[in-house]
Amino acid sequence: MSSALAKSAAPALVEGEFHFTREDFVRVAAMLYEDAGITLSDSKATLVYSRLAKRIRTLGLRDFDAYCRLVASPGGTDERGRMLNALTTNLTRFFREPHHFDHLREKVLEPMVDRLRSGGRLRIWSAGCSSGQEPFSIALTILSVIPEAAELDVRVLATDIDSNMIAHGRAATYTDELLEPVPQAQRAKWMERDPADRSQWRFGDAARSLVAFKELNLMSSWPVKGPFDAIFCRNVVIYFDEPTQEKVWTRFNPLLVPSGRLYIGHSERLGGASAGYVSDGMTVYRSQAASLPGARR
Numbered sequence: 076m077s078s079a080l081a082k083s084a085a086p087a088l089v090e091g092e093f094h095f096t097r098e099d100f101v102r103v104a105a106m107l108y109e110d111a112g113i114t115l116s117d118s119k120a121t122l123v124y125s126r127l128a129k130r131i132r133t134l135g136l137r138d139f140d141a142y143c144r145l146v147a148s149p150g151g152t153d154e155r156g157r158m159l160n161a162l163t164t165n166l167t168r169f170f171r172e173p174h175h176f177d178h179l180r181e182k183v184l185e186p187m188v189d190r191l192r193s194g195g196r197l198r199i200w201s202a203g204c205s206s207g208q209e210p211f212s213i214a215l216t217i218l219s220v221i222p223e224a225a226e227l228d229v230r231v232l233a234t235d236i237d238s239n240m241i242a243h244g245r246a247a248t249y250t251d252e253l254l255e256p257v258p259q260a261q262r263a264k265w266m267e268r269d270p271a272d273r274s275q276w277r278f279g280d281a282a283r284s285l286v287a288f289k290e291l292n293l294m295s296s297w298p299v300k301g302p303f304d305a306i307f308c309r310n311v312v313i314y315f316d317e318p319t320q321e322k323v324w325t326r327f328n329p330l331l332v333p334s335g336r337l338y339i340g341h342s343e344r345l346g347g348a349s350a351g352y353v354s355d356g357m358t359v360y361r362s363q364a365a366s367l368p369g370a371r372r
């Protein structure tokens with residue numbers, strides 16, 4: 076039997092329009108791990124099927140085997156990026172885990188107000204920012220403490236591996252439904268109806284100028300300067316295996332100013348990387364490590 080025939084004879088892992096075998100699932104999972112550090116458990120087979128079936132239909136391919144061969148080939152680089160975008164989980168919302176924003180305001184921002192008004196610098200990194208709700212929640216928290224922040228040396232870096240999410244964040248437009256957690260007064264002050272689509276709201280210049288969106292893979296090199304007063308990396312490493320999670324937490328540490336804060340997701344733990352941090356509240360940590368040369372505090 077030829078190998079193509081043997082493959083089409085292999086039982087389907089998920090029944091549907093396109094033949095999808097366990098071997099196809101394993102190949103997709105290996106590529107996703109290699110590219111993004113994301114691990115896919117067997118329970119994700121249906122999700123992989125439904126997300127990639129759309130791509131297979133759009134490309135007019137016969138089955139998952141043809142798709143896997145395409146994305147593994149040198150000519151399939153662009154499609155491999157689309158596969159990655161299709162498989163990331165981008166669930167997010169404004170002011171998710173609100174206690175982090177209270178902590179940011181009280182423990183990081185309020186003590187810095189005088190320094191910032193006399194020329195000091197504030198840098199915050201939202202790593203794994205999805206469609207922008209997290210970095211814009213940070214920006215709104217900053218503006219609630221320092222309304223003139225856009226005129227000061229204050230920046231929020233927002234990065235994600237998913238190019239669609241970065242495009243969404245840059246557009247800075249959100250529906251009423253998505254904006255529900257944003258207090259009306261803040262929305263009225265810092266947002267306007269999107270002139271291109273009156274059913275949506277767009278962040279105004281003050282909030283947009285605080286946030287810079289960039290594509291960045293946490294598994295690759297990080298072309299970021301730092302040092303950061305705070306890093307938010309929440310509900311991102313939950314998709315990585317433990318050694319990969321610890322590597323990420325450890326790499327953040329020297330990018331924080333001394334006592335800089337790391338905010339992580341409610342179900343995440345620092346594990347073996349905890350030596351470089353001390354707890355500073357619920358899923359908030361303070362860096363203990365020496366920072367980059369030139370870091371303050």
Ligand SMILES: C[S@@+](CC[C@H](N)C(=O)[O-])C[C@H]1O[C@@H](n2cnc3c(N)ncnc32)[C@H](O)[C@@H]1O
Pocket residue numbers: 110111112113163164165166167168171202203204205206209234235236237240291292293294308309310311314340
């Ligand atoms: C569930 S969302 C979390 C968004 C936000 N931090 C929050 O807590 O609401 C996870 C995000 O991590 C991103 N992500 C996954 N793997 C990544 C990687 N290797 N590098 C950078 N971002 C990654 C995904 O694209 C996704 O947008």
